[in-house]
Amino acid sequence: AQTVTQSQPEMSVQEAETVTLSCTYDTSESNYYLFWYKQPPSRQMILVIRQEAYKQQNATENRFSVNFQKAAKSFSLKISDSQLGDTAMYFCAFPPTGANSKLTFGKGITLSVRP
Amino acid sequence: GAVVSQHPSWVICKSGTSVKIECRSLDFQATTMFWYRQFPKQSLMLMATSNEGSKATYEQGVEKDKFLINHASLTLSTLTVTSAHPEDSSFYICSARGTSTYNEQFFGPGTRLTVL
Numbered sequence: 001a002q003t004v005t006q007s008q009p010e011m012s013v014q015e016a017e018t019v020t021l022s023c024t025y026d027t028s029e030s031n032y033y034l035f036w037y038k039q040p041p042s043r044q045m046i047l048v049i050r051q052e053a054y055k056q057q058n059a060t061e062n063r064f065s066v067n068f069q070k071a072a073k074s075f076s077l078k079i080s081d082s083q084l085g086d087t088a089m090y091f092c093a094f095p096p097t098g099a100n101s102k103l104t105f106g107k108g109i110t111l112s113v114r115p
Numbered sequence: 116g117a118v119v120s121q122h123p124s125w126v127i128c129k130s131g132t133s134v135k136i137e138c139r140s141l142d143f144q145a146t147t148m149f150w151y152r153q154f155p156k157q158s159l160m161l162m163a164t165s166n167e168g169s170k171a172t173y174e175q176g177v178e179k180d181k182f183l184i185n186h187a188s189l190t191l192s193t194l195t196v197t198s199a200h201p202e203d204s205s206f207y208i209c210s211a212r213g214t215s216t217y218n219e220q221f222f223g224p225g226t227r228l229t230v231l
Contacts, residue, residue, distance in 0.1 A: 033217050033218070035219075042224070043153075043208075043225045044222065044224045045159075045222035047219065052217075089156075095218040102149075102161060103149070103161075103210075105158045107158045108156075
């Protein structure tokens with residue numbers, strides 16, 4: 001079974017600065033994807049970025065990038081030039097693979113961006 | 116992108132009544148839909164998985180007779196909270212999965228249920 005661990009419950013960052021959110025996972029699969037979801041105060045879940053495990057290149061989406069370390073099973077999210085609209089809960093997630101049909105979420109981290 | 120709607124966005128009901136929440140995939144066919152429950156500042160807790168035309172699969176600890184799920188078509192799933200009680204008050208979120216390569220789920224905006 002897959003597990004996802006987010007050990008930081010809360011973080012705060014000054015507007016325009018950079019912040020990194022940590023996530024580790026465990027799986028016996030070799031080919032898989034990893035996701036970061038954002039849940040702003042509206043509570044709508046939004047997919048921020050996805051990483052394909054077979055790709056060595058880290059995924060990037062505008063100000064969001066990941067540091068994917070497959071051997072260490074680490075999948076951190078870096079937010080550059082933080083904006084007030086980045087204030088949200090962020091969830092690391094492991095989508096279904098093989099016989100597993102469920103999306104496995106971490107506990108989430110609450111990020112506050114200070115003006 | 117794929118859009119999932121939920122209705123209602125919020126509902127207040129009296130204890131003992133039943134409440135139905137609808138989840139619709141608007142621009143794709145959802146082979147599988149999921150229902151989650153979320154408490155404040157916590158992660159999403161999967162309640163059940165439903166496939167079109169078959170019975171839902173409930174997670175351990177979720178009462179099947181309390182939370183009735185129907186997935187009548189490839190674009191609609193419903194969650195009915197029967198004989199609701201104050202402890203059922205929560206935020207309920209549905210998601211839908213189509214045939215994405217990434218097994219990606221698309222989430223509805225959620226429904227806030229308050230039982231008085």
